[in-house]
Amino acid sequence: MDAPGRILACALDVGESMLICGGEVARVEDTISRILYAYGAQRADIFTITSSIVATLDMDGQVLTQTRRIFQQQIDFDKLDKLNALSRQICRDKPDCAALRRQLEDIARGPRYGRGMMFLTYALVAAAFSLFFGGSFADALASALTALALKALMDSLGPVGLNPVLASALYAFAGGAVAVLALSLGLGDSFDKIAIGDIMLLIPGAALTNALRDLLSGDTISGLTRLVQAVLAAIAVATGFALARGWLL
Secondary structure (H helix, E strand, C coil): CCCHHHHHHHHHHHHHHHHHHCCCHHHHHHHHHHHHHHCCCCEEEEEEECCEEEEEEEECCEEEEEEEECCCCCCCHHHHHHHHHHHHHHHHHCCCHHHHHHHHHHHHCCCCCCHHHHHHHHHHHHHHHHHHCCCCHHHHHHHHHHHHHHHHHHHHHHHHCCCHHHHHHHHHHHHHHHHHHHHHCCCCCCHHHHHHHHHHHHCCHHHHHHHHHHHHCCCHHHHHHHHHHHHHHHHHHHHHHHHHHHHHC
C-alpha cells in the first residue's frame, strides 16, 4: 500500500477537484474523510473553506498535515458527478495512488462542450429569459445577439485573469452597451427586456445556492464567504448594466 503521505495527497487531489467544480464544503470534507478512513486512517480531521483545504491524518503511527490553496472555481456539475462516483469507487476498491491520479486526469480531460455549442446555449438562454420576463420576439433576438457578443468578450478576457468582481462589472457594462447598440439599430423594443436575458447569464446562481447550503449545514465561514462573493458579483452586474443605460441610452 502507498505511504500515508501519498494517500493524503491523493485524497486532497479529489477534494480540491470537487471544490473547484462547485462542490459544497460539507461534501468535500466528507469525501476526503471517507477516502482516508477507507485506506486505514485511525483519525482524519478536515477543515475546508472556499479557498483552502487543511487535512490532518493519523495513520500507521504517523501524524501528517497537508494544505491546499484554492485559487479558482469553475462550476462543472458533470465533472462533480464523476468525482462523486470516483470517490465511491475509491472507498470500495482502494486503488493505488498512481491509478487514482490517472482516473482524475481522465475526468479532467473529459469531453466538454465545444465553442459553437456554448455560443448557441448563451444565445438560447438569453432569448428565453427575455421572453419569460415579458419581452417581444424582437427583444429576444436582440438579447441573443447581445449574449453572443458577451460570450466572445468573456472568452477573450478569460485568460487575462481579471478580478472576478471587476470582470462581472465589465461584462455587464459591455452587455448593456451592445443592448443599447441593438436598440439604436432597431433590433429591439425595450432595453430592460433585452438586458434581463443577458443579466441572467452573469448572476452567480450556483455560488449563492452553495452559500445557503453551507450556511444551513453549519459551515458558517464558507457560507458567509460565498454569500459575500455572490452579493458582490450581483452588485457588480447591476452596476455595469446601470452605467451602460445611464451613459449610453
